[in-house]
Amino acid sequence: MTPMPTLNPYRAVLIDLDGTLVDTLSEIAVAANAMLADAGRPPMSERETSEVVGEGAAALVAALVGKAGVDVWLPVYLTHYRRHNGTTATLYPHVREGLAALSAAGLAVACVTNKPRELVGPLLDRLGIADYFDCIVGGGDTVEKKPHPAPLLHACTSMKVAPGDCVMIGDSKNDALAASAAGVFSLTVPYGYPGFGGVADSASALLERGVTCAIVRDLLAAAHWILDERRA
Numbered sequence: 001m002t003p004m005p006t007l008n009p010y011r012a013v014l015i016d017l018d019g020t021l022v023d024t025l026s027e028i029a030v031a032a033n034a035m036l037a038d039a040g041r042p043p044m045s046e047r048e049t050s051e052v053v054g055e056g057a058a059a060l061v062a063a064l065v066g067k068a069g070v071d072v073w074l075p076v077y078l079t080h081y082r083r084h085n086g087t088t089a090t091l092y093p094h095v096r097e098g099l100a101a102l103s104a105a106g107l108a109v110a111c112v113t114n115k116p117r118e119l120v121g122p123l124l125d126r127l128g129i130a131d132y133f134d135c136i137v138g139g140g141d142t143v144e145k146k147p148h149p150a151p152l153l154h155a156c157t158s159m160k161v162a163p164g165d166c167v168m169i170g171d172s173k174n175d176a177l178a179a180s181a182a183g184v185f186s187l188t189v190p191y192g193y194p195g196f197g198g199v200a201d202s203a204s205a206l207l208e209r210g211v212t213c214a215i216v217r218d219l220l221a222a223a224h225w226i227l228d229e230r231r232a
Contacts, residue, residue: 009229012161013102013222014152014184016170017113017120018053019192021219022127024089025050031081032064038076039065054172054195055146056114056139057081063196078116085119086126092191098219099132105227110135110155112168114145135159147174149182156182169222173201176212187222188212 018024025046033043044064052063061074102109109132113120117138124130135158142150156163168179171192179186190203199205206212216222 009165010107010167010185010226011165012108012110012156012159012167013226014110014112014155014166014168014179015219016146016168016172016175017111017115017123019171020092020169020175020189021095021111021129022089022091022123024123025053025193026088027081027084027086028053028060030084030088031077032060034080035061035073035077036064039069039073041065050193051196051198053193054114054174057116059114078119081119086123089123089127091127091129092189092218094218094220096129098221098223099129101220101223101227103132105223105230107226108134108159108161110137110159112137112146112151112155114139114151114174117141147177147181149178152178152182152184156184167222167226169216169219171203173197173206173211176206180211186212187214187216187225189218189222190215191218 015021029046029049032049036043052060058070058074061077062070065073111133115138117140120136120138135155137151137155139145142154144150156166163183166184167187168175168184169187171189172195176186176188188203188206195201203215207215216225
Protein backbone atom coordinates (compact mmCIF):
# COMPACT_ATOMS: atom_id res chain seq x y z
CA MET A 1 0.00 0.00 0.00
CA THR A 2 1.21 3.50 -0.79
CA PRO A 3 2.50 5.23 2.37
CA MET A 4 0.62 8.20 3.79
CA PRO A 5 2.33 11.37 5.05
CA THR A 6 3.86 11.11 8.51
CA LEU A 7 3.25 13.60 11.30
CA ASN A 8 6.72 15.06 10.81
CA PRO A 9 7.53 15.05 7.09
CA TYR A 10 10.10 15.34 5.26
CA ARG A 11 13.91 15.36 5.39
CA ALA A 12 14.96 14.21 1.93
CA VAL A 13 13.79 14.07 -1.66
CA LEU A 14 14.64 11.35 -4.18
CA ILE A 15 14.23 12.36 -7.84
CA ASP A 16 14.20 10.28 -11.01
CA LEU A 17 16.36 11.49 -13.91
CA ASP A 18 15.10 10.62 -17.43
CA GLY A 19 11.57 11.90 -17.93
CA THR A 20 11.46 13.78 -14.62
CA LEU A 21 14.49 16.08 -14.41
CA VAL A 22 15.77 15.82 -17.96
CA ASP A 23 14.33 15.14 -21.39
CA THR A 24 16.90 12.74 -22.84
CA LEU A 25 14.65 11.02 -25.36
CA SER A 26 16.45 12.44 -28.40
CA GLU A 27 19.80 11.10 -27.17
CA ILE A 28 18.36 7.70 -26.28
CA ALA A 29 16.72 7.45 -29.70
CA VAL A 30 19.92 8.40 -31.55
CA ALA A 31 21.97 5.83 -29.63
CA ALA A 32 19.30 3.15 -30.01
CA ASN A 33 18.99 3.73 -33.75
CA ALA A 34 22.77 3.67 -34.20
CA MET A 35 22.82 0.30 -32.45
CA LEU A 36 19.92 -0.95 -34.57
CA ALA A 37 21.75 0.14 -37.72
CA ASP A 38 24.81 -1.81 -36.60
CA ALA A 39 22.54 -4.82 -36.07
CA GLY A 40 21.00 -4.45 -39.52
CA ARG A 41 17.58 -3.57 -38.13
CA PRO A 42 15.18 -0.73 -39.05
CA PRO A 43 15.16 2.48 -36.97
CA MET A 44 12.54 3.46 -34.41
CA SER A 45 10.75 6.76 -33.91
CA GLU A 46 11.20 8.76 -30.70
CA ARG A 47 7.64 7.83 -29.72
CA GLU A 48 8.40 4.13 -30.12
CA THR A 49 11.65 4.59 -28.18
CA SER A 50 9.79 6.30 -25.33
CA GLU A 51 7.79 3.13 -24.80
CA VAL A 52 10.88 1.08 -23.93
CA VAL A 53 12.55 3.64 -21.63
CA GLY A 54 12.55 3.43 -17.86
CA GLU A 55 13.90 0.07 -16.77
CA GLY A 56 17.55 0.63 -17.59
CA ALA A 57 19.76 0.26 -20.65
CA ALA A 58 19.77 -3.54 -20.60
CA ALA A 59 15.95 -3.67 -20.64
CA LEU A 60 15.87 -1.17 -23.51
CA VAL A 61 18.33 -3.22 -25.56
CA ALA A 62 16.41 -6.41 -24.79
CA ALA A 63 13.21 -4.79 -26.04
CA LEU A 64 14.92 -3.81 -29.30
CA VAL A 65 17.00 -6.88 -30.15
CA GLY A 66 15.73 -9.58 -27.79
CA LYS A 67 17.08 -10.84 -24.48
CA ALA A 68 19.51 -13.19 -26.19
CA GLY A 69 21.24 -10.23 -27.82
CA VAL A 70 21.82 -8.12 -24.71
CA ASP A 71 25.36 -9.29 -24.01
CA VAL A 72 26.42 -8.43 -27.56
CA TRP A 73 24.47 -5.25 -28.18
CA LEU A 74 24.39 -3.50 -24.78
CA PRO A 75 28.08 -2.47 -25.05
CA VAL A 76 27.40 -1.19 -28.56
CA TYR A 77 24.43 0.87 -27.37
CA LEU A 78 26.46 2.34 -24.50
CA THR A 79 29.34 3.24 -26.82
CA HIS A 80 26.93 5.19 -29.03
CA TYR A 81 25.23 6.76 -26.00
CA ARG A 82 28.48 8.04 -24.50
CA ARG A 83 29.07 10.05 -27.68
CA HIS A 84 25.72 11.81 -27.34
CA ASN A 85 25.29 12.02 -23.55
CA GLY A 86 24.32 15.57 -22.65
CA THR A 87 24.54 16.94 -26.20
CA THR A 88 20.82 17.49 -26.86
CA ALA A 89 19.26 16.74 -23.45
CA THR A 90 17.28 19.58 -21.88
CA LEU A 91 15.90 20.27 -18.43
CA TYR A 92 12.15 20.15 -18.08
CA PRO A 93 10.46 23.47 -17.14
CA HIS A 94 11.09 24.71 -13.58
CA VAL A 95 13.56 21.93 -12.71
CA ARG A 96 16.31 24.34 -11.71
CA GLU A 97 13.90 26.43 -9.65
CA GLY A 98 12.52 23.34 -7.95
CA LEU A 99 15.97 22.06 -7.05
CA ALA A 100 16.93 25.48 -5.71
CA ALA A 101 13.82 25.60 -3.52
CA LEU A 102 14.49 22.15 -2.08
CA SER A 103 18.12 23.00 -1.41
CA ALA A 104 17.26 26.34 0.20
CA ALA A 105 14.85 24.56 2.54
CA GLY A 106 17.67 22.33 3.80
CA LEU A 107 16.34 19.10 2.33
CA ALA A 108 18.79 16.42 1.25
CA VAL A 109 18.37 15.66 -2.46
CA ALA A 110 19.25 12.46 -4.32
CA CYS A 111 19.04 11.53 -7.99
CA VAL A 112 17.85 7.92 -8.21
CA THR A 113 17.83 6.50 -11.72
CA ASN A 114 18.11 3.26 -13.65
CA LYS A 115 20.45 4.99 -16.12
CA PRO A 116 23.95 3.47 -16.05
CA ARG A 117 25.91 5.20 -13.28
CA GLU A 118 28.79 6.21 -15.56
CA LEU A 119 26.43 8.39 -17.62
CA VAL A 120 24.65 10.21 -14.80
CA GLY A 121 27.39 12.47 -13.40
CA PRO A 122 28.55 13.80 -16.79
CA LEU A 123 24.94 14.54 -17.79
CA LEU A 124 24.18 16.45 -14.59
CA ASP A 125 27.45 18.37 -14.96
CA ARG A 126 26.71 19.37 -18.55
CA LEU A 127 23.27 20.63 -17.56
CA GLY A 128 24.68 22.60 -14.63
CA ILE A 129 22.66 20.93 -11.86
CA ALA A 130 25.14 18.45 -10.34
CA ASP A 131 25.78 20.62 -7.28
CA TYR A 132 22.17 20.31 -6.13
CA PHE A 133 22.54 16.61 -5.33
CA ASP A 134 23.83 15.16 -2.08
CA CYS A 135 23.66 11.62 -3.47
CA ILE A 136 23.45 9.89 -6.84
CA VAL A 137 22.26 6.30 -7.27
CA GLY A 138 22.49 4.96 -10.81
CA GLY A 139 22.12 1.66 -12.60
CA GLY A 140 24.72 -0.74 -11.26
CA ASP A 141 24.97 0.84 -7.80
CA THR A 142 22.52 -1.81 -6.59
CA VAL A 143 21.90 -5.27 -8.01
CA GLU A 144 18.22 -4.53 -8.56
CA LYS A 145 16.77 -1.53 -10.39
CA LYS A 146 13.48 0.31 -9.96
CA PRO A 147 10.71 -0.82 -9.53
CA HIS A 148 12.63 -2.76 -6.88
CA PRO A 149 13.06 -0.58 -3.75
CA ALA A 150 16.81 -1.23 -3.47
CA PRO A 151 17.99 1.96 -5.25
CA LEU A 152 15.77 4.14 -3.08
CA LEU A 153 16.82 2.38 0.12
CA HIS A 154 20.47 2.75 -0.92
CA ALA A 155 19.95 6.51 -1.30
CA CYS A 156 18.27 6.70 2.11
CA THR A 157 21.16 4.85 3.73
CA SER A 158 23.72 7.06 2.00
CA MET A 159 21.97 10.22 3.22
CA LYS A 160 21.25 8.73 6.68
CA VAL A 161 17.50 9.31 6.50
CA ALA A 162 14.63 6.92 7.14
CA PRO A 163 12.50 5.99 4.11
CA GLY A 164 9.43 7.37 5.86
CA ASP A 165 11.08 10.79 5.93
CA CYS A 166 11.54 10.85 2.13
CA VAL A 167 9.56 11.76 -0.95
CA MET A 168 10.16 10.19 -4.37
CA ILE A 169 9.42 12.31 -7.45
CA GLY A 170 9.16 10.45 -10.75
CA ASP A 171 7.32 10.15 -14.03
CA SER A 172 6.63 6.43 -14.22
CA LYS A 173 5.03 3.41 -12.60
CA ASN A 174 8.51 2.11 -11.80
CA ASP A 175 9.21 5.17 -9.64
CA ALA A 176 5.91 4.92 -7.82
CA LEU A 177 6.16 1.16 -7.25
CA ALA A 178 9.72 1.48 -5.96
CA ALA A 179 8.60 4.23 -3.58
CA SER A 180 5.68 2.19 -2.27
CA ALA A 181 7.89 -0.86 -1.72
CA ALA A 182 10.50 1.24 0.08
CA GLY A 183 7.97 3.01 2.32
CA VAL A 184 8.60 6.35 0.61
CA PHE A 185 5.88 8.87 -0.29
CA SER A 186 5.40 9.14 -4.07
CA LEU A 187 4.73 12.18 -6.27
CA THR A 188 4.35 11.83 -10.05
CA VAL A 189 4.81 14.45 -12.76
CA PRO A 190 2.39 14.25 -15.73
CA TYR A 191 5.07 14.45 -18.43
CA GLY A 192 7.98 12.11 -19.22
CA TYR A 193 7.91 8.71 -20.90
CA PRO A 194 4.99 6.26 -20.74
CA GLY A 195 7.20 3.16 -20.67
CA PHE A 196 5.88 -0.26 -21.58
CA GLY A 197 2.44 0.50 -20.08
CA GLY A 198 1.68 3.52 -22.27
CA VAL A 199 -1.48 5.46 -21.37
CA ALA A 200 -2.45 2.78 -18.85
CA ASP A 201 0.52 3.89 -16.74
CA SER A 202 0.08 7.65 -17.15
CA ALA A 203 0.21 9.82 -14.04
CA SER A 204 -3.59 10.08 -13.86
CA ALA A 205 -3.99 6.32 -14.26
CA LEU A 206 -1.42 5.67 -11.52
CA LEU A 207 -3.23 8.06 -9.18
CA GLU A 208 -6.60 6.49 -9.95
CA ARG A 209 -5.23 3.04 -9.13
CA GLY A 210 -3.56 4.27 -5.94
CA VAL A 211 -0.07 3.49 -7.22
CA THR A 212 1.13 7.07 -6.64
CA CYS A 213 0.07 9.46 -3.89
CA ALA A 214 -0.31 12.72 -5.83
CA ILE A 215 0.35 14.41 -9.18
CA VAL A 216 2.44 17.58 -9.35
CA ARG A 217 2.74 19.60 -12.56
CA ASP A 218 6.53 20.06 -12.35
CA LEU A 219 9.47 19.99 -9.96
CA LEU A 220 8.82 23.46 -8.56
CA ALA A 221 5.23 22.48 -7.77
CA ALA A 222 6.59 19.34 -6.11
CA ALA A 223 8.93 21.48 -3.98
CA HIS A 224 6.02 23.70 -2.93
CA TRP A 225 3.93 20.63 -2.07
CA ILE A 226 6.70 19.17 0.08
CA LEU A 227 7.44 22.46 1.84
CA ASP A 228 3.74 23.04 2.53
CA GLU A 229 3.55 19.58 4.12
CA ARG A 230 6.56 20.38 6.31
CA ARG A 231 4.89 23.58 7.52
CA ALA A 232 1.51 21.95 8.13
